[in-house]
Amino acid sequence: MHQKEFRILVINPGSTSTKIGIFDNERPVFEKTIRHDTETIHSFDSVIDQYTFRKETILEALDYEGINISKLSCVVGRGGLLRPIEGGTYSVNEPMLKDLKNGYAGEHASNLGGILAFEIAEGLNIPSFIVDPVVVDEMDEIARISGVPEMERKSIFHALNQKAVARRVAKQLNKSYEALRLIVVHMGGGITVGVHKDGRVIDVNNGLHGEGPFSPERAGTVPIGDLVSLCFSGEFYAEEVMKKLVGQGGLVAYLGTNDARTVEERIENGDKKAELIYDAMAYQVAKEIGSASTVLYGQVDAIILTGGLAFGKEFVKKITDRVEWVSDCIIQPGENELQALAEGGLRVLREEETAKVYPGGKTIARVSLD
Numbered sequence: 001m002h003q004k005e006f007r008i009l010v011i012n013p014g015s016t017s018t019k020i021g022i023f024d025n026e027r028p029v030f031e032k033t034i035r036h037d038t039e040t041i042h043s044f045d046s047v048i049d050q051y052t053f054r055k056e057t058i059l060e061a062l063d064y065e066g067i068n069i070s071k072l073s074c075v076v077g078r079g080g081l082l083r084p085i086e087g088g089t090y091s092v093n094e095p096m097l098k099d100l101k102n103g104y105a106g107e108h109a110s111n112l113g114g115i116l117a118f119e120i121a122e123g124l125n126i127p128s129f130i131v132d133p134v135v136v137d138e139m140d141e142i143a144r145i146s147g148v149p150e151m152e153r154k155s156i157f158h159a160l161n162q163k164a165v166a167r168r169v170a171k172q173l174n175k176s177y178e179a180l181r182l183i184v185v186h187m188g189g190g191i192t193v194g195v196h197k198d199g200r201v202i203d204v205n206n207g208l209h210g211e212g213p214f215s216p217e218r219a220g221t222v223p224i225g226d227l228v229s230l231c232f233s234g235e236f237y238a239e240e241v242m243k244k245l246v247g248q249g250g251l252v253a254y255l256g257t258n259d260a261r262t263v264e265e266r267i268e269n270g271d272k273k274a275e276l277i278y279d280a281m282a283y284q285v286a287k288e289i290g291s292a293s294t295v296l297y298g299q300v301d302a303i304i305l306t307g308g309l310a311f312g313k314e315f316v317k318k319i320t321d322r323v324e325w326v327s328d329c330i331i332q333p334g335e336n337e338l339q340a341l342a343e344g345g346l347r348v349l350r351e352e353e354t355a356k357v358y359p360g361g362k363t364i365a366r367v368s369l370d
């Protein structure tokens with residue numbers, strides 16, 4: 001039987017770029033990374049203030065390519081720092097828009113995804129969705145306990161790419177995602193190690209706020225007593241300490257670059273410090289995988305390594321050498337977030353899934369994250 005054709009616009013706003021794509025069903029027909037110059041981005045007081053600028057830029061890019069948006073079936077945006085929700089495709093609704101605009105859990109470029117999707121879709125009278133935002137929270141109760149009652153562990157991770165890659169691998173293995181026990185390791189600017197069991201991410205390090213391995217730009221878990229001393233040393237403002245942990249931590253702090261390819265070149269040219277730090281990052285990733293394997297009592301169907309760092313053959317080998325005894329390692333380099341957004345929208349359009357409803361509620365104080 002001939003399958004119905006849907007045309008989907010997907011929008012993934014990043015801190016310095018907006019990635020857009022047009023998909024006919026699963027097939028990408030147009031993809032573009034629109035880069036925004038730093039001066040323009042910094043001329044706005046907040047991420048939300050960039051809304052009109054980004055919308056116009058997207059519409060101009062589509063117009064330039066001769067893409068007629070009146071033929072679209074839906075618009076899908078990357079979801080932002082919303083309140084914790086389970087994974088899936090969500091219809092953009094009023095409470096979600098309110099939380100995105102107010103920055104429920106902080107400022108993040110992806111807060112614009114749902115807003116842009118809604119505003120473009122509304123004018124065309126078609127549905128808008130977000131898929132697997134970074135706040136997807138399917139953690140087991142036991143995983144939430146931190147050791148300090150006032151501080152609960154939180155699920156903030158690369159949910160979109162982790163879930164999409166896990167589903168792709170499940171397909172390759174001829175199994176359903178829901179039937180597998182996987183450890184998925186996203187290694188990009190931040191690194192998150194998710195424990196996927198029965199289609200839920202039951203434990204994961206908070207990749208935004210200082211948990212897990214250090215990464216190209218983030219500190220990961222640090223010696224906590226020393227962190228407290230640093231905070232109260234009188235030498236730094238809170239924002240400065242936060243920057244040390246997120247943005248200016250990890251490779252940036254030790255080696256002055258967030259580019260793993262530069263680090264590899266330096267190692268090749270005999271830079272011993274670069275070698276030690278790069279080895280340490282792989283060591284910490286492997287340790288986190290070991291820790292994640294205990295969540296599954298060692299019954300792990302596969303370990304999946306993904307994200308930009310998974311392109312680095314040497315780096316991957318440093319990790320797999322330490323964890324191959326746990327399970328097979330499957331390497332899926334890069335990220336395919338536009339495709340994942342399109343597929344999330346498509347599952348709903350094809351009625352394979354029902355769009356989930358984002359809950360309403362009170363808004364809490366905003367925290368600046370970028």
Ligand SMILES: Nc1ncnc2c1ncn2[C@@H]1O[C@H](COP(=O)(O)OP(=O)(O)OP(=O)(O)O)[C@@H](O)[C@H]1O
Nearest residue numbers: 187188189190216258259260261307308309311312
């Ligand atoms: N071919 C390669 N070999 C080694 N490292 C690579 C390669 N390509 C990209 N990387 C590294 O991957 C990292 C960036 O990964 P990625 O593009 O997934 O991150 P991002 O999208 O900026 O952040 P995030 O994935 O956390 O949202 C950089 O350190 C980059 O140098």
Ligand SMILES: CCCC(=O)O
Nearest residue numbers: 134156157190207208
């Ligand atoms: C960890 C959440 C996604 C990001 O890196 O911003």
